[in-house]
Amino acid sequence: MASELSPIDRAKFLAAKQATEYVETGMKVGLGTGSTAAWLVQCLGEMVREEGLKIKGVPTSTRTAQLARKVGIEVITLDEAKWLDVTIDGTDEYDSDLTLIKGGGGAHLQEKVVATASDRMIVIADASKKVDTLGAFPLPVEVIPFGAKITKKLIEETLINMDVLGREVTQRMNGDVPFVSDEGNFIFDLHLKRIGNPQQLSLALNQIPGLVENGLFIDICDVVIVGHADGRVDVRDIDKDSDEVVRFDLRDDDNIFADLDD
Template sequence: MPMDLSPIDKAKFVAAKRAVDYVEDGMRVGLGTGSTAAWMVRCLGEIIREEGLNITGVPTSSRTADLARNVGINVISLDEAKWLDLTIDGADEFDADLNLIKGGGGALLQEKIVATASDRMIVIADVAKEVAALGAFPLPVEVIPFGWQTSKALIEETLVNMDVLGQNTTLRMNGDTPFVTDEGNYILDLHLRRISNARQLSLVMNQVPGVVENGLFLDICDVVVIGGGDGTVEVRDINEGTVEQDKMDFTESDNLFADL
């Protein structure tokens, strides 16, 4: 393991390294978006180069697609793949039931479509992402640009009747202009602090005119791989009801870390 990485990056790295053990030759794999998922993509590229692993990747964003091609992964669209064996992605938060908040990287729509088109979803995360209740991380909601302020007002009105601690809603920005997703949409971040009924909130949010999708991933994740800054890894499989713990020790790979 590279010694110059911060503890949080070491945690992301070991989680990603452990998660790629689920990838087998010939698989169609959904490739997530975000800093932890980027480690996973690099790890897959290393295995392809060094061991000849033959997989097809379906990226969840243009950023991930670019990285995947750069490390040697054959990339196709979800329409071409039709169905996936596995998706590996990060999360902004997860709870004991492996429900998630995602979308901090702005790719929640493609991430949710790809994850639900997979036989299994593996989530990779550092230990800080586990929470007792979802909501500390702002909930992203993707909205179309047309009438976004109306959608925002309707969301804020709806939140009054929801069991949440906060109701502040902000438009995600990219400098002085709104952040724009790969689909050309905007993202509203809901600062809720705590979500007591995620299922109800998810259903209600998606009924607001102009809302495309929200960042609550419920009953989608099958396995979470949790990395620690000291190299420890915990793997929780919600379907099998198992918890495995290990400690990983890796030497630095010139190929894997050359672009960092």
């Protein structure tokens, strides 16, 4: 029931629930990674089981693939799909231009490849992800292990000439060992505090040898769906230049959350 979820989970769920309106039978759908995207996968799985929805999902990580299969979604590779109708994913930050920072889960490389191979990218989020200026959330970059220390030094030197407030670069760890992405690469987190020119920074970072991809998503996102704990959902469509407010009736006896934790 709605009352059993925390306010933040309720907001994430409502954003995910609204995003299912963009999915129709026969579609090939990119499935994002992270806590909000996991709600979306479970919502779609319920539609597959209960409503006969027929879709093919292209996951952006091994953990999303495992969840998708568990809830009954047919999983295929991006090469098998060739092109996607829509990708639905979460975000760590977004601004008024719908520029994103992604990669908190270490999957931004696959997420960006999948999103750019889609007709549309839908982002689902709670209200805390909206920022005036990007950069409070550390910007992830994926780096090949060979020469990683040199790549880190080149990143630090590049940041000197960028419009950022902080320049600390740290390697993401998994306990006592380096975090390794699904592609077998390391993740460095750039603690920039404020990013004044995301386009310039993205271009500069991706010119560094050994750096595979950064977590800035520029001109990729088409729609942002923001859930709120009170049942309100804000939908901003940058293509249509429109804003819409949807309201869910969250009565205590409403079982709209049924089966999501099974």
